[in-house]
Amino acid sequence: MSDDVVLIVGGGLGGLAAALALARKGRRSIVLEQAQQFGEIGAGIQLAPNAFHSFDALGVGERAQRGAVFVDELVLMDAVGGERITSIPVGEAFRKRFGNPYAVVHRADLHDALLDACKESELVDLRVSSKVERYEQDNKSVRAILASGNKVSGAALVGADGLWSSIRAQVVNDGAPVVSGHTTFRSVIPTERMPEDLRWNAATLWAGPKVHLVHYPLKGWKVFNLVVTCHNDAPEPVTGKPVSKDEVRKHFRHVHPRAQQIIEHGEDWKLWVLCDREPVQNWVDRRATLLGDAAHPMLQYFAQGACMALEDGVCLAHMVERHGDDLNAAFVAYNKQRATRTGRLQMASRLVGEYVFHPALAKADVRNAILRSFSANDYYDRLAWLYGSIGLD
Numbered sequence: 001m002s003d004d005v006v007l008i009v010g011g012g013l014g015g016l017a018a019a020l021a022l023a024r025k026g027r028r029s030i031v032l033e034q035a036q037q038f039g040e041i042g043a044g045i046q047l048a049p050n051a052f053h054s055f056d057a058l059g060v061g062e063r064a065q066r067g068a069v070f071v072d073e074l075v076l077m078d079a080v081g082g083e084r085i086t087s088i089p090v091g092e093a094f095r096k097r098f099g100n101p102y103a104v105v106h107r108a109d110l111h112d113a114l115l116d117a118c119k120e121s122e123l124v125d126l127r128v129s130s131k132v133e134r135y136e137q138d139n140k141s142v143r144a145i146l147a148s149g150n151k152v153s154g155a156a157l158v159g160a161d162g163l164w165s166s167i168r169a170q171v172v173n174d175g176a177p178v179v180s181g182h183t184t185f186r187s188v189i190p191t192e193r194m195p196e197d198l199r200w201n202a203a204t205l206w207a208g209p210k211v212h213l214v215h216y217p218l219k220g221w222k223v224f225n226l227v228v229t230c231h232n233d234a235p236e237p238v239t240g241k242p243v244s245k246d247e248v249r250k251h252f253r254h255v256h257p258r259a260q261q262i263i264e265h266g267e268d269w270k271l272w273v274l275c276d277r278e279p280v281q282n283w284v285d286r287r288a289t290l291l292g293d294a295a296h297p298m299l300q301y302f303a304q305g306a307c308m309a310l311e312d313g314v315c316l317a318h319m320v321e322r323h324g325d326d327l328n329a330a331f332v333a334y335n336k337q338r339a340t341r342t343g344r345l346q347m348a349s350r351l352v353g354e355y356v357f358h359p360a361l362a363k364a365d366v367r368n369a370i371l372r373s374f375s376a377n378d379y380y381d382r383l384a385w386l387y388g389s390i391g392l393d
């Protein structure tokens, strides 16, 4: 069993995509997930055409689009003046240009689409309550060492264990992620609670000094996803801590009343302090490699972290097929193929936060003037490197 099996640590979107991609190339995998059951947090996610190119490659394109809301445009609003700055139409012309839609999806629906496909495959062995602490390897195999003390053996190991990856600690050994100082609050509300004048079929972003607010419909318009972020120099990482509405409100007093409504109508707010990392060149340690947030965590400002994790899975399997039993060569080729594209997004996400989402005064005026001068085709041309393909050679 252990001769050719690939161990995948972590059953998030990235880990499941990798398992499915490997199965489509005839490779067996064991997914080791620390949680007692597979799942995702109850929030929305934006998916650009490159995510759907990956789902197509994984054979679940149709399933992934089930339950998705296909927005008409991506709207940028001025959170201080309250007016529309610009929008990117993502209707028919966009789909024609990039071959797939832009959509907003509930994370659980997306995760289920991948999980169901993995369950249907005889080549994917899904194991929960399997927290991996570290790995050891020799010239023939690799072993995942579980918190329980058990060992699971395979031919190679992929760390898809997210931002706080224990596998990365061994492969790269570069310490804790970088705390961005940006705090994000999330809420999902029934559509009837959303102010009527903001019920747009769009992914909308209100950009203001050191803050931005995002909303879009989800689950066939049954709910709205709200994500509001402030750059408040938060010093410590935090994940999903419940907070009061007052705690959210106090960071957004300087934005237009229309944008403030978003906070008033939110409920059960939860707080995250965002982290990312600088790009690194090497994600490979002989029979072990990294994927998704474990390899290249980024701020969510390009809405591409999960899209990259899916692409990683497809690319990894492509290289494993190409290099046959030389899994180290496959991992090196995968790393080489993915490093520039994902590193570019790690860097661009920080820049977008600073220069598009959070500027004030003169810098905000410059942003508005530049973005207002762009036509739809200007945007499409600038996004073609990202949306046009998944970057496989």
Ligand SMILES: Cc1cc2nc3c(=O)[nH]c(=O)nc-3n(C[C@H](O)[C@H](O)[C@H](O)COP(=O)(O)OP(=O)(O)OC[C@H]3O[C@@H](n4cnc5c(N)ncnc54)[C@H](O)[C@@H]3O)c2cc1C
Residues within 6 Å of the ligand: 009, 010, 011, 012, 013, 014, 015, 032, 033, 034, 035, 044, 045, 046, 047, 130, 131, 132, 133, 160, 161, 162, 163, 164, 165, 166, 184, 227, 272, 291, 292, 293, 294, 300, 302, 303, 304, 305, 306, 307, 308, 309
């Ligand atoms: C506020 C916010 C909004 C975002 N919006 C978008 C968006 O719109 N579009 C987009 O593409 N991306 C978005 N992202 C990014 C996206 O959520 C992540 O990039 C993506 O979920 C990463 O997937 P992953 O599988 O690599 O890691 P994760 O989703 O973190 O999965 C890791 C898995 O590994 C498991 N695990 C961890 N440690 C261990 C261990 N030691 N042993 C076993 N299992 C382990 C975890 O339980 C988990 O199941 C957003 C992120 C945030 C914070």
